[in-house]
Amino acid sequence: MLGLMQDRQLLISSLIDYAAEYHGATEIVSRTVEGPIHRYDYAAARRRSMRLANVLRDLGIGPGDRIGTLAWNGYRHFELYYAVSGSGAILHTINPRLFPDQITYIANHAEDRWLFVDLTFVELLEGIADSLDSVEGIVVMTDEAHMPETALANVHCYETLIAGAADGFDWPEFDENTASSLCYTSGTTGNPKGVLYSHRSTVLHSYAACLRDVVGLGADDCVMPVVPMFHANSWGIAYAAPMSGAKLVLPGARMDGESVHQLMYDEGVTVSAGVPTVWLMLLQYLRDNGKDLPDFKRCVIGGSAAPRSMIEAFETEYDTTVLHAWGMTEMSPLGTVGMLTPALDALPYAEQLDYKEKQGRGIYGVEMKITDDDGNELPRDGEAFGHLMVRGPWIAQSYFKGEGGAILDGDGWFDTGDVATLDDKGFMHITDRAKDVIKSGGEWISSIDLENLAVGHPGVAEAAVIGVVHPKWDERPLLVIVRAPGASVEGPELLAFMAGKIAKWWMPDDVVFVDEIPHTATGKIQKVALREMFKDHRLPTVDAAE
């Protein structure tokens, strides 16, 4: 028997409608690419989004068509979020930091019909325009006065199009499972793959983001997503802000400590979200210049692990609560957020930090479990670590155009590719990437844990651990070390330093010293390259085993 409730669909257009009707005078403040600070409010944002929807219709954009963007966080990008998805088309946010040939691949794979670009990226686009197969025209997100000289074909000015469009637009109503937006994963191996969000997944994700122990936005907040709007919808903030009526600050292109501080201070930002790199620059600036951020209450840190020292600095020096978070493009992206429960909040601060260093607690709407290689669920005891599997209404079921094939198991779980522990307090802690874990005699050894331990030795500049073939144990850990400048530490000393701090069978079988460890463009250790370098390395323990 079905319930007898209205079948109103969850549509993105209702978010901007709500904000315009119930928080119409609340500000959206943007640092523009052109330079000045731009201000307007949710009511004006809706009016212009509706005009932009009329522009799209006049350009012949229909339901399901992809519109690409190459843009920073700004009010015009925000308008595209609502005009494109709200009118039934699909907003494809492209990461402009990718290599030009990756951008070309992505735009062609998505079959983007039009591109909307910030001034910053016109030159980039000129370099690849000839390779873009599906793009019919380009809109530069600026006004007539700032329009660049360009050889690009069929180029239009955003403000001129808006000025020429009709007022008002009746958002269409359709199935909430309709695709709303598209974002490609950076993809450490193979081509980038597209995650195709729906209106339903986006609205549900926004509700979850607004839960008090998640991002917890309210109308008295001022939220600034430092995380780009081309990274999984700025972690959902571009949708959660209108849902909650929070003031929205969009910081544009300038991510240096001084620029971020100035905007946060001037606008009274209470909540922000971004990767550790940005916060490191901000903390450095605050310290060097004796500045503070008296309104800054909650800082969401994700993208990669937040160091304990960074968490401690925000909380003890600046009275800003850190919410350590984890997610994936495939997860819209929120998976866990590290708000402490009252019981944990009562612990001594050092013990609180032990929890805050983990990636966060489960959110209602995201199911999590850890499994062994055979799919058996492992205990939530904070010790056992296994494949982190997730399931929920804002998690991908497959990639755009079926790339990568089936990605869910028979029960609908998505394998995150991470290896993690779950503890009895509900915290998840990532211990490794699944492909980097060392499998020794059927048991797993975390490469990250060993690396973190080794870099604690003053003679070590950088450490990497990889698995090397072993006839008895399948794999055993090899510790790869870059010495600190002037240091002369040797293997036995390092292993003695590590002894007693880990299980005996976790101890690396060998230590090698190199001048440099290979990194990816985003600064991560290239384990694949390391494994290739040492694929013929013979561990000293092999002789004994043979």
Add this chain to the structure above:
Amino acid sequence: MLGLMQDRQLLISSLIDYAAEYHGATEIVSRTVEGPIHRYDYAAARRRSMRLANVLRDLGIGPGDRIGTLAWNGYRHFELYYAVSGSGAILHTINPRLFPDQITYIANHAEDRWLFVDLTFVELLEGIADSLDSVEGIVVMTDEAHMPETALANVHCYETLIAGAADGFDWPEFDENTASSLCYTSGTTGNPKGVLYSHRSTVLHSYAACLRDVVGLGADDCVMPVVPMFHANSWGIAYAAPMSGAKLVLPGARMDGESVHQLMYDEGVTVSAGVPTVWLMLLQYLRDNGKDLPDFKRCVIGGSAAPRSMIEAFETEYDTTVLHAWGMTEMSPLGTVGMLTPALDALPYAEQLDYKEKQGRGIYGVEMKITDDDGNELPRDGEAFGHLMVRGPWIAQSYFKGEGGAILDGDGWFDTGDVATLDDKGFMHITDRAKDVIKSGGEWISSIDLENLAVGHPGVAEAAVIGVVHPKWDERPLLVIVRAPGASVEGPELLAFMAGKIAKWWMPDDVVFVDEIPHTATGKIQKVALREMFKDHRLPTVDAAE
């Protein structure tokens, strides 16, 4: 084009699963009907809910079957919420305060197969058992030691059934639009009508309730629903508490000031919700005994209008923020909640109170508009008042078994039967019931406004205003007065008192004095009876018009 996100369904079972897994040690505290305080936690609540689901299966309860409850707010009722809906059956919460023949009507109309009753209601049930056509058995929600002597047929003991049931239960997965629960509206005219909620509507409503500017629960809250679990799911708190991990306090049957205060004080209740009557008793008790509630942060008041003096008392004397709320059984029930925006919060307190007296601001997920008799939308200016129309995924589309016929207009709007204003700050203010508004020359006069004004005169004990037939204006207001004891106020004095405080054309055309005004069982003025009493009343203004 559809998105490519997982089609995980929104099911009520996932709420108790989440609470058990991520807030397993958080307490649920109940004042039992038997007397003592009972404590356990979300993990134990899930274990027992699963056992109860096995009991239901063993009793032959299948998908869509209705299980009736006659119960106070307590942990066994909470278990029924999850065991019944979670296993695919429908929880029918019956209001035990209704007249026995109404209860009989409702149980028969719902075709309840089993009834679960608190000890309190065994006697009531004995009086109507013979008239219950569909009920196959009764479970008394107590343990063996407290089982009553009763002539009821096929009676079982809750704890004995639980003790005999198997551990663990795999919650079934099904369409989120499946019916989950059933609640009848009290119905001022005609028979009660059933609202059939779905899993989807319930989960979405819970997300909305958890928004920070709605009820805004978090894991550091302790929430006590004073509003009964048989009134629209205790305004959603029985679902929102597990979603947020808040500690839950269930107060049982005792609603007097001392009992409510003691439980709130002892358990550290931070949030509560209920009707004005309960809060009046609590405030009286606090004042008379010099008590306070230091943990009590937010008080949701709904069901009927919260008086300005009550709002002021909570906020200024006890430092508890009042959230004036409005909803309906047909709305799951939340429609509006009166959290002030930062701009309003900066006003002088007396002006804040002007907004807090209104019924609250719009919530994301509930669309509202006001219309005239022809369905034209009226401006949101705080002045125009019209039919309050609502639309959204947790609002009814029809009543159970189609009672009352079609209840939505062509665009899917539900007419609340209330007359209200909407202002430019997003606040809704109920000015009348649609059937009580006086229609004078095509314009509307609010009976409630006139009544509130008249009772301000010291000579007036109670006032009612009804429309009386007028040849020129269709209707004109008649003021019906019960004098205060010993008072001798006359009509001209009263009208002079009201003059200047309302528009001239709102002034009643006549005043009559009566010894008593008829009331319903729940204390509301019976306007229908009054209109019948005065249907032949000839207004003095009629002569002039004829």
